[in-house]
Amino acid sequence: MVQRTKRGLAPGKARxxxxxxxxxxxxxxKRCVEIPIGxxxxxxxxxxxxxxxxxxxxxxxxxxxxxxxxxxGWKR
Numbered sequence: 001m002v003q004r005t006k007r008g009l010a011p012g013k014a015r016x017x018x019x020x021x022x023x024x025x026x027x028x029x030k031r032c033v034e035i036p037i038g039x040x041x042x043x044x045x046x047x048x049x050x051x052x053x054x055x056x057x058x059x060x061x062x063x064x065x066x067x068x069x070x071x072x073g074w075k076r
Contacts, residue, residue: 011063018059025052 028049035042 014059014062018056021052021056021059025049025056028052 028045032042032045032049035045
């Protein structure tokens with residue numbers, strides 16, 4: 001059995017990645033509008049769009065779980 005290592009992004013790097021991901025996702029959506037529905041390229045862009053949505057959700061979940069202020073017992 002293979003043991004996985006724990007990996008993570010520093011908060012600054014994660015925010016940078018999120019900004020790049022959003023810009024690329026916006027570009028994919030704009031291109032989907034220009035392509036005829038049902039074409040091979042549209043199907044590929046739709047799959048890419050779904051993948052980008054999943055990545056954005058994972059980044060957002062990572063931010064939520066690493067939020068120090070949301071930790072139990074956090075006092076200011």
